Amino acid sequence: MSRHHxxxxxxxxxxxxxxxxxxxxxxxxxxxxxxxxxxxxxxxxTLVSPGDASPRGAEASSTGPDPFTWGAIDFAVPPGLKLxxxxxxxxxxxxxxxxxxxxxxxxxxxxxxxxxxxxxFFYIGPPPDYTGCASAVYLTSGNLAAPTSxxxxxxxxxxxxxxxxDVQARFGDYTVTKVTLGVDGGWYSNQxxxxxxxxxxxxxxxxxx
Numbered sequence: 001m002s003r004h005h006x007x008x009x010x011x012x013x014x015x016x017x018x019x020x021x022x023x024x025x026x027x028x029x030x031x032x033x034x035x036x037x038x039x040x041x042x043x044x045x046t047l048v049s050p051g052d053a054s055p056r057g058a059e060a061s062s063t064g065p066d067p068f069t070w071g072a073i074d075f076a077v078p079p080g081l082k083l084x085x086x087x088x089x090x091x092x093x094x095x096x097x098x099x100x101x102x103x104x105x106x107x108x109x110x111x112x113x114x115x116x117x118x119x120x121f122f123y124i125g126p127p128p129d130y131t132g133c134a135s136a137v138y139l140t141s142g143n144l145a146a147p148t149s150x151x152x153x154x155x156x157x158x159x160x161x162x163x164x165x166d167v168q169a170r171f172g173d174y175t176v177t178k179v180t181l182g183v184d185g186g187w188y189s190n191q192x193x194x195x196x197x198x199x200x201x202x203x204x205x206x207x208x209x
Contacts, residue, residue: 039198039205042180044071047207048194052092052138057196058207059096062104062186072182075200083111084172089122089145090199091181092138097192100125100133103152104185105193107144111156111174120167121152128161138196 041047044061051057060071077086089107100123107122122144123130133139143149147165154160156174158167179200185191198205 038076038203039207040074042072042074042182044069044183045073051194051207052094052196054196054206054208056207057092057194058198059192059194060105060181060183061097061190061192062183063190064186064188068184068187070182070184070186072180072184073195073198075179075181075198075203075205077176077179077200081176081201082172083109083120083174083176084168086176086179086201087145088143088199088201089179090141090143091124092140092196092198093124093133094138094194095133095135095192096194097190098185099131099135099191100185101131102185102188103130104191105181105183108180108182109176110178110180111171112177113156113171113174117177118155120156120158122149122164123152138194143199 039058041058046059047056048059049056058073060073062068062070086109093105103121103123105124107124109120109122110117111120124141124144125131125133127150144151145164147163149164150161151164151167152160153162153167153171156171158170181195181198183191183193196207
């Protein structure tokens with residue numbers, strides 16, 4: 001990808017993330033369906049069968065460009081969890097429609113500095129542009145919260161691409177209020193992604209419960 005196209009890609013990514021942030025904050029309870037397995041399905045997210053060599057998984061979709069839709073899975077975290085203690089985010093994922101682009105799909109860690117809540121983004125797909133994911137086959141993201149993982153901490157005063165260890169060193173006292181796994185690339189083209197075996201720290205979510 002040329003330097004010019006990379007700049008365009010990052011600009012579109014910022015526009016998309018800003019739009020989703022506004023939507024999610026403005027409508028925090030719309031379309032939520034809580035399950036007994038430590039997760040909540042939000043907007044265009046549902047359970048599907050089968051999962052990754054299992055009876056069930058979760059599916060999130062995003063369509064657009066107008067009207068723009070998105071889907072996500074919210075995960076419960078222990079009260080008072082500090083960012084320095086968030087050390088494992090991973091999932092199996094399969095593209096049913098589309099591919100990865102525009103920062104979607106991704107994990108989001110919602111963090112509070114004592115005054116306001118903002119997000120850190122952990123993108124799924126081949127770095128550094130997170131595009132070109134295979135379709136119709138389950139892949140694993142690996143641990144996106146490893147010390148060397150590149151994350152986007154631009155909302156909290158970091159940069160768009162920096163090692164997670166650097167973010168934890170500067171913002172480790174921030175409190176993690178929620179972790180989400182979302183799909184919102186429909187502004188570019190339709191996306192549908194299946195997820196299974198999602199890990200948030202020591203919690204494994206198989207979507208069977």
